[in-house]
Amino acid sequence: xxxxxxxxxxxxxxxxxxxxxxxxxxxxxxxxxxxxxxxxxxxxxxxxxxxxxxxxxxxxxxxxxxxxxxxxxxxxxxxxxxxxxxxxxxxxxxxxxxxxxxxxxxxxxxxxxxxxxxxxxxxxxxxxxxxxxxxxxxxxxxxxxxxxxxxxxxxxxxxxxxxxxxxxxxxxxxxxxxxxxxxxxxxxxxxxxxxxxxxxxxxxxxxxxxxxxxxxxxxxxxxxxxxxxxxxxxxxxxxxxxxxxxxxxxxxxxxxxxxxxxxxxxxxxxxxxxxxxxxxxxxxxxxxxxxxxxxxxxxxxxxxxxxxxxxxxxxxxxxxxxxxxxxxxxxxxxxxxxxxxxxxxxxxxxxxxxxxxxxxxxxxxxxxxx
Amino acid sequence: xxxxxxxxxxxxxxxxxxxxxxxxxxxxxxxxxxxxxxxxxxxxxxxxxxxxxxxxxxxxxxxxxxxxxxxxxxxxxxxxxxxxxxxxxxxxxxxxxxxxxxxxxxxxxxxxxxxxxxxxxxxxxxxxxxxxxxxxxxxxxxxxxxxxxxxxxxxxxxxxxxxxxxxxxxxxxxxxxxxxxxxxxxxxxxxxxxxxxxxxxxxxxxxxxxxxxxxxxxxxxxxxxxxxxxxxxxxxxxxxxxxxxxxxxxxxx
Amino acid sequence: xxxxxxxxxxxxxxxxxxxxxxxxxxxxxxxxxxxxxxxxxxxxxxxxxxxxxxxxxxxxxxxxxxxxxxxxxxxxxxxxxxxxxxxxxxxxxxxxxxxxxxxxxxxxxxxxxxxxxxxxxxxxxxxxxxxxxxxxxxxxxxxxxxxxxxxxxxxxxxxxxxxxxxxxxxxxxxxxxxx
Numbered sequence: 001x002x003x004x005x006x007x008x009x010x011x012x013x014x015x016x017x018x019x020x021x022x023x024x025x026x027x028x029x030x031x032x033x034x035x036x037x038x039x040x041x042x043x044x045x046x047x048x049x050x051x052x053x054x055x056x057x058x059x060x061x062x063x064x065x066x067x068x069x070x071x072x073x074x075x076x077x078x079x080x081x082x083x084x085x086x087x088x089x090x091x092x093x094x095x096x097x098x099x100x101x102x103x104x105x106x107x108x109x110x111x112x113x114x115x116x117x118x119x120x121x122x123x124x125x126x127x128x129x130x131x132x133x134x135x136x137x138x139x140x141x142x143x144x145x146x147x148x149x150x151x152x153x154x155x156x157x158x159x160x161x162x163x164x165x166x167x168x169x170x171x172x173x174x175x176x177x178x179x180x181x182x183x184x185x186x187x188x189x190x191x192x193x194x195x196x197x198x199x200x201x202x203x204x205x206x207x208x209x210x211x212x213x214x215x216x217x218x219x220x221x222x223x224x225x226x227x228x229x230x231x232x233x234x235x236x237x238x239x240x241x242x243x244x245x246x247x248x249x250x251x252x253x254x255x256x257x258x259x260x261x262x263x264x265x266x267x268x269x270x271x272x273x274x275x276x277x278x279x280x281x282x283x284x285x286x287x288x289x290x291x292x293x294x295x296x297x298x299x300x301x302x303x304x305x306x307x308x309x310x311x312x313x314x315x316x317x318x319x320x321x322x323x324x325x326x327x328x329x330x331x332x333x334x335x336x337x338x339x340x341x342x343x344x345x346x347x348x349x350x351x352x353x354x355x356x357x358x359x360x361x362x363x364x365x366x367x368x369x370x
Numbered sequence: 371x372x373x374x375x376x377x378x379x380x381x382x383x384x385x386x387x388x389x390x391x392x393x394x395x396x397x398x399x400x401x402x403x404x405x406x407x408x409x410x411x412x413x414x415x416x417x418x419x420x421x422x423x424x425x426x427x428x429x430x431x432x433x434x435x436x437x438x439x440x441x442x443x444x445x446x447x448x449x450x451x452x453x454x455x456x457x458x459x460x461x462x463x464x465x466x467x468x469x470x471x472x473x474x475x476x477x478x479x480x481x482x483x484x485x486x487x488x489x490x491x492x493x494x495x496x497x498x499x500x501x502x503x504x505x506x507x508x509x510x511x512x513x514x515x516x517x518x519x520x521x522x523x524x525x526x527x528x529x530x531x532x533x534x535x536x537x538x539x540x541x542x543x544x545x546x547x548x549x550x551x552x553x554x555x556x557x558x559x560x561x562x563x564x565x566x567x568x569x570x571x572x573x574x575x576x577x578x579x580x581x582x583x584x585x586x587x588x589x590x591x592x593x594x595x596x597x598x599x600x601x602x603x604x605x606x607x608x609x610x611x612x613x614x615x616x617x618x619x620x621x622x623x
Numbered sequence: 624x625x626x627x628x629x630x631x632x633x634x635x636x637x638x639x640x641x642x643x644x645x646x647x648x649x650x651x652x653x654x655x656x657x658x659x660x661x662x663x664x665x666x667x668x669x670x671x672x673x674x675x676x677x678x679x680x681x682x683x684x685x686x687x688x689x690x691x692x693x694x695x696x697x698x699x700x701x702x703x704x705x706x707x708x709x710x711x712x713x714x715x716x717x718x719x720x721x722x723x724x725x726x727x728x729x730x731x732x733x734x735x736x737x738x739x740x741x742x743x744x745x746x747x748x749x750x751x752x753x754x755x756x757x758x759x760x761x762x763x764x765x766x767x768x769x770x771x772x773x774x775x776x777x778x779x780x781x782x783x784x785x786x787x788x789x790x791x792x793x794x795x796x797x798x799x800x801x802x
Contacts, residue, residue, distance in 0.1 A: 006644070006651055006659065024452055032663055050451045054444065055477035062441035062474070066417070066448025069435045070456075074448070092438045115663070176686050177644070177659035179651050196433040196449060198413035198456050205382075207427045209436040256685075263684035337689050 002183035009147040009173040010077075012180050013103055014039035016148035017075055019185045020155040022101065023049035024074040026063035028056055028082060031115045032171040033105035036077040057082040061089030061102075068098040069208040071195025073155055077103035079171075080121050081112060083129065090164055091130030095210025097194075097225065099158035101151070102136075103167040105174035108333040116333025117171035119255060122310035125168045126284040133222050135229050137165040137236065138283040140254040144178035150281070152185050159190040161232055168283060170306065172256040172335070232285055239287035240279040243269060247276025249348050250294045252315055253304035254280050256335065261304045264341030273349045283311070291318035300348040301325040304341050306334075324348075378402035380411045384428045391584040391591025393548045394422060397490055398429055400554070401461065404562040405432065408569060414457040415449050417442045419471075421463035422496040440471025443478035446485045457568055459486040465495045468504040468528050475530070480539040482573035486564045489530060492581040493602060500586030504528045507605055512586070527605065531578050535611035541573035543612040547580040549598035553608070560610075572615060580606050625680055627765045628688045630705060632673035633697025633718075638752035641778075642695070643674035645756055649766075649774040650678040658686035671700060678765070693763060695755055697721060697738075716759055718751060734762060734802075741796050750793035757797025768798055 007015070014036045017025075025040040037053065044051035054060035060076050067074035078086060083104045093100045106121050108114035121129075125138045137157050139150040147169060154165035199205050212218035242262060244250065249268070253261040258279040268275035278294060280287050294301075300323055303312040309327040316325055328344035330336045377383075380402035388394045405411050414432035418424060420439035427434035437445040442460035450458040467475050467489050478485065494512055495501040501514040505527050509518040519527075531545045542564060546557035557579055564575035580602050582594035589597060610616075629646060633639045640661050650657040660675040675688040694709045695716040696702040702715075702722055709715055711730040720739035738754040747753075760768045775790045 004651060006647055006657070024448070026448065052447070052451060055473050058441065059444040059447075059474050059477065062438055062444035063448035063451070065437070065441075066435065066445030066450075067452045068448075069445070070415070070449045070452040072452040074452070088438055089441070096436075171663070172660065172686065175661055175663050177647060178683070178686075179657060196415045196435055196456075197453065198415060199411070199431070199433055201412035205431055206433045207435070209427055209434075211424060211436050256687075260685040260687065266684070335687055337687075338685060339689075 002181035004179040004181050006177045007144055007180050008035055008175060008177050009141070009144045009169060010035035010105065010175070011039050012144045012147040013077070013151050013167065013169075014043070015182070016151035016185065017101070017155065018043060018047065018049070019182060019187070020073065020152045021187050021189075022073040022075050022155060023047070024067045024072050025049070025051050025076065026054050026060040026067070026074070027076050028054050028060050028078065030057075030079045030082045032107060032117075032174050033077050033079050033103065035174070036103060036105075057085035058088065061086035064100050064102075065089050065093050065096070065098070068093060068100045069096065069196050071192040071197060073101070073159070075101040075103065077105065079105050079107045080109050080118070083121060083124065087124070087130040089130075090136065091132050091134060092210050093164055094130070094134035094136070094225075095132060096208050097162045098208060099162050100164045101154050101158050102164055103169065106168065106170045108331065114333045115171065117256060117335065118306050118331065118333060119168075119170055119257060120307035120310070120331060121168065122283065122305070122307060125166055126286070126314070133226070135163070135232070135284055137161070137163065137232060137285075138168050139165065140168050140281060140283050141173060142255050142258045142279060144173065144176065145180050146281075147173060148180055148182060152187065156186075156188040157236065159192075160188065161228055163228070168255070170256050171333075236282060237285040237287045237289070238281035239290050240277075240281060241290065242277040242279070244276035244278060244294065246274055247294075247297065248274040248299050249276070249302060249345050250298040250300075251275060251277045251302045251304060251341070251345060252280070252291070252311065253277065254283060254311065257304045257306055260336055260338055261341050263338040264345060267338060267342050268345045268349075271346075273345060275345050275349070280311070286314045286318060288318040291315055295319035295322045298323060302328055302341070302344045302348050304328045304336060304344070307331055378406045380405040380414075380431050382429055382431050386429060387425060388422065389585040391582075391594065392422075393492075393581045394490065396548050396554060397488065397557075397579050397581065398426070400558045400561045401459070401488060402430065403558060404565045407562060408565055410457045410565070410569065413455060414459065415453070417446045417449070417458065417460040419460065419462040419466040420497075421466045423461050423463060423490070424497065426461050440466050440469070441474055442466065443471065443474040443483070443485070443487065447478055447481075447483050450483065450485050454484070457486070457565065459488060459565070461488045462490070463496065464489070464491045464493065464503045464505040468530050472504075476534070476537070479534050479574050479576065480537050482539040482541060484568055484571060484573050486568050487574070487576040488561065488564070489576055489578045490581050491530070491578055491606065492583040493527075494583050494586045496583050496586055500583075505530075505606075507601060529606060531576070531611040534576060539574060540576065540612055541614050542567050542575035542610075544576075544610045545578040545580065545606060545608050547598060547603060547608055549580070549582065549595040556608075578606070580608070626683075627678045627693065627763075628691045629676040629678070629693040629695065630673060630688050630691035630708075631676070631695040632671065632701035632705060635672045637672070637697045638749070639672040639697065640674050642752040642756050643676045645753070645774060645778055646676045646678070648778050649770065650676075652770055652774055652777065655679060656681065656683050658683045660686045671698070673701065693759065695759060697752065697755070699724060702726070714763060716755055718755060720751070734758060736797065736800055736802075738797065741800065742793055745792055745796050747789050747793045750790060753790050753793035754797035754800075757794035758800055759797075760794070761798045
């Protein structure tokens with residue numbers, strides 16, 4: 001077994017990226033992800049790579065766009081307000097079908113918001129953010145080990161499908177330290193005949209471009225791209241199930257919220273409530289099949305989120321609203337306690353005929369408390 | 371029959387989409403001639419802007435990329451840092467380079483990024499139909515300055531070469547024009563120098579080409595070229611604004 | 624030991640995060656599951672700093688500590704903020720050089736250590752945090768002083784191994800302190 005070392009989540013991403021073959025990092029400082037840039041600044045010059053601090057998030061994503069077009073494994077990282085600025089570039093990268101790896105260590109929003117952990121960029125990451133019809137593969141690590149393993153996976157998937165893979169983490173997982181080992185790094189390599197390398201006077205010129213002025217061409221390109229997305233949806237969804245076998249209440253949560261939810265599920269079990277957890281690891285593609293199956297089995301869902309209820313919409317869609325879904329949430333940088341989640345589970349377990357009354361909604365925001 | 375004149379190899383056979391009388395064709399040709407004469411087509415990567423030259427990726431035979439509006443110097447930086455052996459150039463208009471992309475321009479210059487920037491200044495937004503540009507002259511009538519550019523209201527035109535030449539970073543900053551045979555020849559030399567500088571790893575080289583936009587200026591091509599001479603060049607004087615190597619050599623003497 | 628939740632709090636610059644890192648590394652070397660979570664942001668710059676360390680025989684669930692088993696405090700605001708959160712039967716370690724108030728709760732064990740004074744007396748004035756750690760290792764039934772030196776060696780960068788002795792000096796002073 002590889003040696004376990006203690007590492008911050010942000011540093012684990014940086015080290016894993018290097019091990020995944022990334023030699024180009026372009027970024028701009030923002031809390032709480034700056035450790036990634038600092039790590040890259042230290043390491044890249046020593047391994048023949050490039051670390052460049054750009055003049056803005058906008059410039060940095062467009063440097064990534066250029067480097068990705070040149071066929072390199074390249075990444076940038078930022079936090080919520082910075083990702084808004086990068087969204088323009090993410091749209092161009094999607095429209096040009098080049099692979100990129102992007103990290104969002106989320107903080108509270110909207111606007112400048114705060115710097116404490118949040119999951120309120122779920123919509124931005126999974127539904128768009130930039131303009132146009134496009135998707136990104138969105139990976140939601142819940143541990144420092146996953147910060148590393150999903151980074152490697154993200155680079156592989158980005159190259160495989162020629163699209164952006166985004167790590168959607170939060171300030172807690174970015175800042176915390178846990179033991180980690182790097183033994184399972186499997187780097188896949190893909191040919192990139194489309195990349196800008198110089199023609200060498202041996203081939204027709206390659207063009208990396210997102211402009212299609214003829215509507216029928218643009219439509220065709222979009223249809224083709226969505227064929228690709230369909231393949232991703234069919235084959236790349238990842239999730240974890242915890243105590244779901246006989247569960248009657250299904251808690252759903254991703255990232256740090258899932259860590260809290262797991263404690264609460266264990267506590268509920270100790271009280272005799274048959275609770276289980278489904279933790280989406282890919283937020284797009286969303287693990288619809290797992291949720292659909294769970295809807296056949298459980299009485300109710302409880303979605304635990306560090307936002308005002310964004311993933312809950314995907315749960316309702318995946319389950320076709322066949323079971324009530326209640327929200328247990330905190331926002332603005334607050335994190336629910338296991339007790340708060342437990343009372344949400346208790347409330348859901350107490351519901352009759354699978355119907356929750358409004359009064360049983362346990363979100364502090366909805367109750368106007370906290 | 372002897373060939374006495376032909377298209378540069380670095381240009382494709384695609385028909386240009388530019389308006390009649392537009393000097394973009396001349397400037398494309400000058401860029402392609404520089405690529406040909408340095409023998410670098412096989413390792414050149416061009417970055418097209420958003421603006422009239424948005425489809426330049428179809429016209430140059432080297433590998434090409436289409437950047438987001440104003441971001442060409444950033445994307446070119448990304449490419450150059452990955453492929454330092456490639457010759458990377460951007461081709462940008464005044465709105466792209468001096469308005470929305472000013473930060474990218476200034477910082478690429480400040481870093482002495484080893485790229486070549488061809489900056490076409492025709493004092494107007496052409497692609498979108500003739501709006502005021504950061505380089506539109508005081509009093510100039512455009513779609514968005516219908517009473518003439520009022521500098522008390524929307525500020526003064528930006529002289530990019532003068533601004534960049536205050537920076538330590540850039541290797542070479544020069545302004546040329548394409549309104550006469552003599553000026554076109556000088557422009558060709560400056561553009562070739564800007565590419566050669568990159569081949570010789572000297573760093574950031576920008577050539578501002580004072581150009582014309584007959585369509586959106588509402589002039590005949592001939593009149594537009596005269597206006598370049600009478601109005602544009604007095605505000606944007608031609609010349610070399612920065613040449614670090616030449617300055618060092620002069621100092622050595 | 625099943626799971627021990629340790630909250631360390633004080634001012635920025637007192638070595639709160641380093642102390643937490645020490646405990647986490649010690650747990651790691653003992654093959655425990657561990658997590659270390661700092662407070663972060665502008666409040667760290669001269670304001671309050673805190674750090675949550677969980678040591679466990681089973682995988683760590685939430686890394687966020689709401690009810691610590693062990694509270695270690697190096698300033699009064701931190702004591703006031705967290706004193707009521709400690710689980711009944713838990714332990715509170717107080718740097719009594721810096722905090723003159725006494726804990727009123729009777730359902731917890733409280734240890735008063737003049738750590739800042741002791742560190743100063745021992746010529747390691749910046750290591751009051753490690754004096755406290757030494758006392759915690761000695762007095763917490765779930766923790767042990769064994770393997771401390773290996774942990775410190777691991778924690779101190781190879782270029783600064785001279786700091787190992789200083790840290791050990793502070794840790795031993797804390798271990799040997801008799802009220």
